[in-house]
Amino acid sequence: MSWGIAIRLVALVVLVVFLVQPELFAGVFGALTQNGQPSIYNQGSLLDITLSHLGIVAVATLAATLVAVALAIIVTRPFGAEFLPLSRSLANIGQTFPPVAVLALAVPLLGFGTAPTLVALFLYGLLPIFENTLTGLTSTPPAVVEAARGMGMTGWQRLVRVELPIALPVILGGIRLSVVISLATATIGSTVAARTLGEVIIAGLQSNNTAFVLQGGLIVGVLAVLIYDGLSALERLLLARSGQASRANA
Amino acid sequence: MIEIDDVSRLYGGVPVVDHVTLTIQPRTICVVVGTSGSGKTTLLRMINKLVNPSSGSLRIDGEDIAGIPAYELRRRIGYAIQGHGLFPHRTVGQNIATVPKLLGWDKAKTADRVDELLTLFQLDPQAFRDRLPHQLSGGEQQRVGVARALAAKPNILLMDEPYGALDPVIRAKAQHDLLAIQRKLGTTIVLVTHDMEEAIQLGHTIAVMAHGKLLQSATPTEIIGHPATPFIAELIGSSERPFRLLALSRVADHIEPGVAEGAPIDADASLRDAYADMLWSARSAMPVTRHGEIVGRLTLDALAKLAARPQ
Ligand SMILES: Nc1ncnc2c1ncn2[C@@H]1O[C@H](COP(=O)(O)OP(=O)(O)OP(=O)(O)O)[C@@H](O)[C@H]1O
Ligand SMILES: [Mg+2]
Numbered sequence: 001m002s003w004g005i006a007i008r009l010v011a012l013v014v015l016v017v018f019l020v021q022p023e024l025f026a027g028v029f030g031a032l033t034q035n036g037q038p039s040i041y042n043q044g045s046l047l048d049i050t051l052s053h054l055g056i057v058a059v060a061t062l063a064a065t066l067v068a069v070a071l072a073i074i075v076t077r078p079f080g081a082e083f084l085p086l087s088r089s090l091a092n093i094g095q096t097f098p099p100v101a102v103l104a105l106a107v108p109l110l111g112f113g114t115a116p117t118l119v120a121l122f123l124y125g126l127l128p129i130f131e132n133t134l135t136g137l138t139s140t141p142p143a144v145v146e147a148a149r150g151m152g153m154t155g156w157q158r159l160v161r162v163e164l165p166i167a168l169p170v171i172l173g174g175i176r177l178s179v180v181i182s183l184a185t186a187t188i189g190s191t192v193a194a195r196t197l198g199e200v201i202i203a204g205l206q207s208n209n210t211a212f213v214l215q216g217g218l219i220v221g222v223l224a225v226l227i228y229d230g231l232s233a234l235e236r237l238l239l240a241r242s243g244q245a246s247r248a249n250a
Numbered sequence: 251m252i253e254i255d256d257v258s259r260l261y262g263g264v265p266v267v268d269h270v271t272l273t274i275q276p277r278t279i280c281v282v283v284g285t286s287g288s289g290k291t292t293l294l295r296m297i298n299k300l301v302n303p304s305s306g307s308l309r310i311d312g313e314d315i316a317g318i319p320a321y322e323l324r325r326r327i328g329y330a331i332q333g334h335g336l337f338p339h340r341t342v343g344q345n346i347a348t349v350p351k352l353l354g355w356d357k358a359k360t361a362d363r364v365d366e367l368l369t370l371f372q373l374d375p376q377a378f379r380d381r382l383p384h385q386l387s388g389g390e391q392q393r394v395g396v397a398r399a400l401a402a403k404p405n406i407l408l409m410d411e412p413y414g415a416l417d418p419v420i421r422a423k424a425q426h427d428l429l430a431i432q433r434k435l436g437t438t439i440v441l442v443t444h445d446m447e448e449a450i451q452l453g454h455t456i457a458v459m460a461h462g463k464l465l466q467s468a469t470p471t472e473i474i475g476h477p478a479t480p481f482i483a484e485l486i487g488s489s490e491r492p493f494r495l496l497a498l499s500r501v502a503d504h505i506e507p508g509v510a511e512g513a514p515i516d517a518d519a520s521l522r523d524a525y526a527d528m529l530w531s532a533r534s535a536m537p538v539t540r541h542g543e544i545v546g547r548l549t550l551d552a553l554a555k556l557a558a559r560p561q
Pocket of ligand 1: 261266284285286287288289290291292293444
């Protein structure tokens, strides 16, 4: 356990140092270049690009979370139950649509830049969060729901004080999946001029510079692993806090 | 007072509760017994509007509950269920404070009430207040469940098989505690069980249900002595009848003057325990003590008369 934490801490530190002072790593990546190519990406600050990448993922995930959770809440209420199948298929379609196709369709409407990428990531992020929220809200132990009703909680009070807090760790699991998918998918956004790490990879491919490709890929990969693990740890903490520790080890 | 007036509930056209009329007097315990699927839970849940009757009406202290908003009614009625239904993400203290919080009690009053209830149920507030339900034993969880149901001082407490999951020793203790608490608070309790032993032990009145119908509603003595149907007699168990009758009375009420040999029995014990003790020690009389002092004796002859079918 503590070994795992130590390795992740080292990875984080190396990543931050690399983003702030990439020249320190010129020697390492130099081995991958030929004909005097630059060994460190030089068409913009890696730190800025990374922050922009993270920002786009964060905005898209936040929007997806709000919409997916709201949708899941509505379709698990008595008045919204009839929309359950419809919303399920909508979220599924969002997931099966190739992100490149979403970009291609969105560009004529939204123009080049960040907007089409946000739309694609948003649609992509919906399903895991929606499905997990649905699972969380519908798997509250029946005796707990019965007790909440029997003590005179209104529907809204049951949702806010009982169902959502108990479902929170599961919802977070959905967000975690969504974030990781978005982190990887966001690279494609560079093809329509969104400022993401895809830009570094594409520059590398175009100039046949393996060092660039590797830099873009590694940053995305390390970010994904760190965020995934961080959210997993938060989830376990929440499970323990909400008295569902037995599920934390499952 | 709870008045259940010609109430029925149908599911898919089939009556699950079938024209039940039952009045539960204030400050008494009414135990609803019956086999599985006889409609006990459905009847109980109609009292706090978790189920609406298909026909008939229910009144609480003369007021028809049809006119009271469900959430308001439920905050006035304690409800304890099998498997306790404690909120897993809330501490013991927060669980108990649920209804006071819904009712908008202030913090200090709520905190005092939580500690008072924990003490009443013999759970040290310091040690238990901030624990999560999964950190308690089954018996402790069950007590917290009942404490939570009593938090806002309801006049009525509904209990659905509250002791089903407890081992016999803990169950006997919980039943004993419930009787003491009911006497102290004067709460009207409706308790559902399929255990006739429990019904006789706890009930001032016993209501026996089968297939949605109320077969008999009477005092334990009456039910044991004069079961209305063969089914009820079977529930009681014919070979058990005299002992169940004895279990209903205390030694204190049948002390005679005089002396006897051997180990004494406490005046608070049940006649059934006294009888078992006398048979086991092969005596025909035993001394009775109260607060450690001998106050008289109990005779086998007297017990034999009390165990006979009431006239
Ligand atoms: N919501 C419902 N829909 C359809 N049928 C129901 C519903 N609730 C209860 N029933 C049926 O009504 C009958 C009585 O159920 P109830 O829960 O009142 O029985 P019970 O006496 O409490 O039984 P147990 O001792 O097993 O708890 C059962 O046959 C049950 O299947
Ligand atoms: Mg039942």
